[in-house]
Amino acid sequence: MKKITARPYSLRDIPFHYCPGCMHGIAHRLVAEVIDELGIHGRTIGISSVGCSVFAKHYFNVDMIQAAHGRAPSIATGVKRVLPDRVLFTYQGDGDLAAIGIGDFIHTAYRGEKITTIFINNTVYGMTGGQMAPTTLIGQVTKTTPFGRSVEINGNPIRVCELIASVEGVAYVERVSLHNPKEIIKAKKAIRKAFEMQLNGIGFSLVEALSACPTNLGLSPLEAVKWMEEKMIPFYPLGVYKSPAGGGLSA
């Protein structure tokens, strides 16, 4: 029998702790496959953040650092400035990157640090039990917005790709989704491109991956996918927001 697929070398042989229907596992695998394909396993260092993805430090088969909440881009910068020939990626959720860590994120982007950020946006805090995220949609019910997120009380959701698309020093920005195989294939291409930007020394690169958290949405995995298609993607349009050749949205 011919073996047609296997666990990427850059993922360790450890069971994921993620909930059923969670898309962290998919994102982990895509990043690991890209690291394998680019042949950068031995010089890649990953930074995991705080939230459900804190355990990413355990799953990737590369040197890993576990950061304080929101600080992954600064830590990645610290490593990169000492070892400019290494490949650095941060793996951050929406609370980590867009709430507590948005200062570190924006300044890292403006400095044009040659690192790659994988940003998982599922519109909700997973680890702490389903509270509002900066990316929670208007009207979305969470533990801390029991009557739905309101603009008056909570302000507007942050669209991260749009926020940094105009920033000099940023090489590549793309928003992808992990809700079906077609989009997952696109997501992998985007992640590969983001790493290539770093390898070519062009600048900071970001891939925002839309993802579902069925546990905290109170939906089945399938219902959560439908929710993403109907609610999330219309508010967070997919596509390339910045690339060196220029050009804006090309969804």
Place this chain on the structure above:
Amino acid sequence: MKGNDAIGEGAILAGCRHFFGYPITPQSEVTHYLAKRLPEVGGLFMQAESELASINLVFGAACAGARVMTASSGPGISLMQEGLSFLAGSELPCVLVNIMRGGPGLGNIGPSQADYFQATKGGGHGDYHTIVLAPNSVQEILDMMKKAFDMSDMYRMPVMVMADGIMGQMMEPVVINEEKSVEIPPRPWATIGRDYHENRNEINSLFVVLEEMEEVNLRLLHKYEEIHAKETLCEEYMLDDAEVALVAFGTVSRICRAVVDKAREQGIRAGLIRPITLWPFPHDVISRIAKSAQCFLAVEMNMGQMFEDVEIGAKGRAPVYHYGRLGGMVPLAKDILEELKKVSKRRGTGR
């Protein structure tokens, strides 16, 4: 050389080639000096957007195996406390400098020793310590930077050099002892990529299994006990026959030394204990002197912070008094002498 410049030059002499920081008075000259000097020796000076970022840039550089430092003053050091806790938990070496100013809050830019508690008793969350060094001259600052880096490497933990605004701003002649080459110990634990070392490395301070966390805590505890036993530093002056033992660090210790001389001229047998390491604190020296002296007088630029460590050391064997100036004010020799005369006649403990 100016104290703040000595911090920078001392770091370079110690082999430090990476500095991440944010300007704040009265520390800013450290950044000015290193911004010019580090590129000359092939190093990197980077101004961060905040002290929050500074300490995490330091964290990253430490993960990559660099000798790295930052410097700030009270408000900035407060912002770094989360990072300090993570550095302690992840067992990473680095050096921090705190050029203390008046507080709390924004306070002022006058010299102060009000960050003693924050530096020596934790500051960040969780069960940990930071080694704290307190120089009292520009020459000592220069030499102490090397010691700070060596200790941080040996024990894999942050070391803080703590001085007040006077130390930072003061100019004194120095002798620069340039060592041919600085040996930086190997860092087999660093996250530098798997091609560059044998094992997969993870730098981490998360231990969800309670027993594992306790094991880490115990390892830290044993490290701290070893440091207490081996690294406690203290200068003793005229203590053999002292009736009143002054206790002071940093700038105040220099004033107190003059006070001891003056008191002796007037027939009062005074002596001085100058803790050089504030953590570990020389409790044993205090205990020993408590057997022969009548009382202690802790003199500080705060409400009585080191005072509590002196009381721990004295173990009730001799009363401990405190004299402090606050808000950026510096105690004058004549006022300390007056206080010394008063306490030499008093009994019982108090401030």
